[in-house]
Amino acid sequence: MVPRWRTHSPHSHSRHSHSPNSHSAHSRLRSLARGSFSEYRRITEVLRKETVGGALLLTATVVALVWANSPWSSGYFDFRDLHLGYEPWHLSLSLGKWASDGLLAIFFFVAGLELKREFVAGDLRRPSTAIVPVVAACGGVALPAIIFTLANVALGTEQSAGDALRGWAVPTATDIAFALAVLAVISTHLPAALRTFLLTLAVVDDLIAIAIIAFFYASGLNLVFLALAIVPLAVFTWLVQRRVRSWYLLLPLAVLTWALVHASGIHATVAGVLMGFAVPVIRSEKAGGPEAGPGLAEHFEQRFRPLSAGVAVPVFAFFSAGVRVGGADGVGSALTDPVTIGIVLALVVGKALGVFGSTWLVTKSRHAELDPDLAWVDVFGLALLSGVGFTVSLLVAGLGFGEGTLHDEHAKVAILTGSLTAAVLAAVVLRARNRHYRRLATLETFDADGDGVPDAFGNEDAR
Template sequence: MSTPPAPSRRPLPLLGRGTWPEAARIAGILRKETVGGILLLIATVLALVWANSPWAESYDALRDFKVGPEALHLNLSLGTWAADGLLAIFFFVVGLELKREFVAGDLRDPRRAALPILAAVGGMVVPALVFVAVNATTGDGALNGWAIPTATDIAFALAVLAVVGTHLPVALRTFLLTLAVVDDLLAVTIIAVFYTADLAVTPLLLALVPLGLFTVAVQKRIRSWWILVPLAVAAWALVHASGVHATVAGVLLGFAVPVIRSQAAGGPEAGPGLAEHFEHRMRPISAGVAVPIFAFFAAGVTVGGLSGFVDSLQDRVALGIVAGLVVGKTIGIFGTTYLVARFTRAQLDAGLRWLDVLGLAMLAGIGFTVSLLIGDLAYDSDLRVDHVKVGVLVGSLLASVLATTLLRARNRAYRALVAVEEADADADGVPDVYEAEEETFEADADRHDGRGLTS
């Protein structure tokens, strides 16, 4: 008697629709990040106008004004407080989001997780190589800025996508969000490893104490701010004193928060875990306050008119940043996604086109928040840092214009399809296409043997 053949698994759809709960959650995040992106743009324009006005000295004085206790080595300028302090809140939300994606989101399946991880890696390696190629013979420490064009700004990119891509498939939005989150994690790892000049081991080891106490507290579902905030601040201050960039503390604190309720508390069916609770509370602060204030203090570069703008772009460091963001990001993300489809069983979802992926890859070239941060860490010269800011602004603007042109054309093509799907919703409000996708996803997960994309 012959053995019946094992059930075959369909090829994994790249950028598939995913599950309805995840789509609904992404839609909520997009609304908050879109508002944050608008505030970020306003803060950037205000900084640029002020820094190039007759009152530019007052902008510099405000940015360089120092506050904080000298005894704790925290007598820092407002610009440094924004970069080291407020961005730690941003990276705390990044840590929460990344952990949730891989513990309870659609990316808990390694096959689904592999694509945004690989695309993020490709979207960082290629821009770095492009920057190095442009500045191979520049000298004067120019290569220190190799990581500047590797970052994608979540708020700016999602804000542009929300404006120009109102009818684009939610899978593209999910992919961009996850890609950018992984990108930020890799970026903060690069900052910790390559941009830590002087490491003080004692404060770094001492930081494990408040970090450990914070972890124990959140694992016990303690939400009291008067317990958690002092522990988080202590961990941040000790990491800052160690010489490692303090934003690393934000990511570690985010990783410590549990995503799923314990069985004693009712398990996953009992409702959202502590990570979702903190994300709901902290994302508006991150997107609406922390990142715009950082942008205000970081983007204020005195261009010096048209001649100064041209002089800035004659610096090959600025040119390398522009090329890395516009060309490197596009090639890295699109090329990696194509190679995954070419050499594995994965196939691009039937509802998408490769032009969609190309537009998304271009959009990921909007590097701002983390790019400006790395630029400040990479160079000591104020003039070189100003050139970095010009390069980041120009590269991000070019990437957004190119992506907008392509994605607007694709948006029109999806408008009719979205209307049909919305009309196809059941009484429960969940479109049938999501129910079918979720059934297939669960069936594939049951048969999944853990061997990844090639299985």
């Protein structure tokens, strides 16, 4: 499929303005249209940090796999299972659990900040812009869950299918850091609209994953601890709403909130999300309002995103990705497990068809058209890339199957296999599009009038 590329020039607007059909062409709804230049610059910076984090994530994964399958593998598993902490609050945890329950709370705190930022001040605050990534993310969650369920019902026994279905949410998440690392490796220059779509899709995907973890994977709910958690969370919220940034006040409250939520039976990462939601996005009127610069949410995001992408997620990957790929409990038995088959099919086929099909349907149902700078094959390549699931998928596998169980080990093999397959297929499609992306990237930097805003973004003052 060869897309029809529209050639732009500094005078292209005046040329099109004389066309008798120009009014209808410009007024028609467009899917994945280019956002504002300020939002483009912010997202470009976010993606740059996530790409670096993705490289560290890949490195940690490879190190864990090599060590877990080396002659010194017992050292890896002993290290992962080493217990530290205080038992009365259920805080005597292995290092692996400290990584998944503790460090990942930082990851979900940043996700909460990003979610609120997008829906309050980002492009997702406009329903016309938000509907496409929201529907695409929902399709990219629903279809993989359905495929996984059907595969296990069809291929498993009644008893095994019942146990396996606890992992229905494993293949529903997209790992933005891993996906961006793949893009960095293949040196693809994504158009601005696609890069924005990738990030917003992952943001909405994170929101759905948070809801799934909170509502479907809570265990032994303790209402006393849950009620107690509201107190430090309320004080934290009161302070940040008054734009307090003092770490010696906020950090103890954050740790106490996390510990109480963990003790309540709700997964502790939910505490990170709730605290992220509490942080204000827009500056107060006393501080100059929205025009005075980034608000507290963006300030915290800039501080904590490097810690999340560079430390929390790679350390979690190191402790979670170590699985034996040989022997009776490795790939040999995993390949015949319906859990493995279901996860691989869901990540490779379900994610791609769910994201692409939902994007196509919502575009056509609104009588809209794809932005002229893009082609549907670009969207399909991105939909394939959304099948790269890792961080949240590994977390949900441990929650659903129980860490260290046979299904959990097989799920890890499946997540790695499915993610690698989706990454390779996406690389084939996106590399074929590389020269078109490069052409569009060149266009985005063209600034004929010298106003500091590339001409491709138009006049922002007129928006």
